[in-house]
Amino acid sequence: MSLFPKMSTVSHQVKSLQALTTTLLRGGRGNMGPAHPIMPEKMLVLYEHEACPYCRRVREVMTHLNLDYESRPSPHKGHVYRDELKAKSGKTQVPYLIDANTDTQLLESQDIIDHLYAHYSKQGSTPKRYRVDNGDGATLSNKLASVTSMLRGVKAAHPKKNKARGKPEQLLELYSFEASPYSRLVREKLSQLEVGFINRNVARERLQDNGLPGLHLTLGKYEPIKGGKRDRIMTEVMDGKLQFPYLIDPNTHTTMFESQAIIEYLDKTYG
Structure with missing residues (x-):
């Protein structure tokens, strides 16, 4: 028996189709990136929330550059990071980037x-x-893409409970990329629960990386670019597997594939 209450598989499939619509409306942006990104020494920090069209523009670029960053979800009605954001910038406007490498803080x-x-x-x-x-x-397409996310909610799910719970002792890690509809559903849940996480971008590095989950546009066994970011993650993190989204929660020593299972886990653990 599962430790977590099962969400409706049909409901999850409907949400997945809505998330796919967002990807299609954005013309596939947030999909491809370099195998050898220029990774900053200190982690970039982004205050954001998943359904915000302006945040989406930034996340698409983060994937295009294949950059990792710390996400501090700041949804409407939230307090865990949103109050902190207001103290730093004087506003609750997102996106808001902190780059300690260049001593830079930017709002637009x-x-x-x-x-x-x-x-x-x-x-x-x-x-x-x-x-x-x-x-x-x-743009209009970006705002329309946000509507599909808004259908699933853009507010904090349990603002009083989230605030009382506070931040997890250690940041969760999510291996994903912006255009992945299944990863989007997990990011939406993290945003609603106001759970901070490190987003490990795993952009598709070449044409052969495209395809359905588990299937790629290549002949024979799939192999990522040797020495590239995907290759390192496949070898060092996923023990020879390459599947997204992939969640690591060091607070509970949990690692998980499959968006539906991850969402159920997040609801149970942080909801």
Whole structure:
């Protein structure tokens, strides 16, 4: 018998289709990234919440650069990180980036994106497709993508309980990438529960990495780029397996694959 109450498989499949719609509306952004990213020495910190279209722009770039970062979920009505954000910036506006490597704190999504490309990309400047020179950085497709997330809620799930519980002693780790619909569902749950985590981006590094879960556009046995980020994770973290999302909770010595199982675990442990 499972230790955690089972959520409806049908309900989870419906949510997965909604999450896939978000990916399709974004044209696959947040999918590909370099095998050998320029990783900052000190962890980037991002105050955000999953359904925010401006945060999504930043997360897509984080995947495009294959950068890891600490997510501090700050959903509407939340307090665990949202109060902290207001004390730091004077606002509860997200996204908000802290980069201790350059002693930088930034609020606007385009400023954050420009900063990331300036410091953590080989080209040193923002590509045209990730630049908005005038007006609202959240395009119509991005706002429509947010609607699908809003159907599943953008507020803190249990704000009083979340605040009373506080932050886990150690940050959880989530291996994912922005465009993965199954990873998105897990990030939404972490956001609703206001559970901070390290997002380990595992961007697809080449065309052959694309495909359905467990299936790739390659002949024979799948092998990631030798010495690349996926190769290291497959060897050092997942014991020869490569599947996302993958959760590590050092507080309970738990490791898990499968989005539905992870969500059930998070509800049971932090809900």
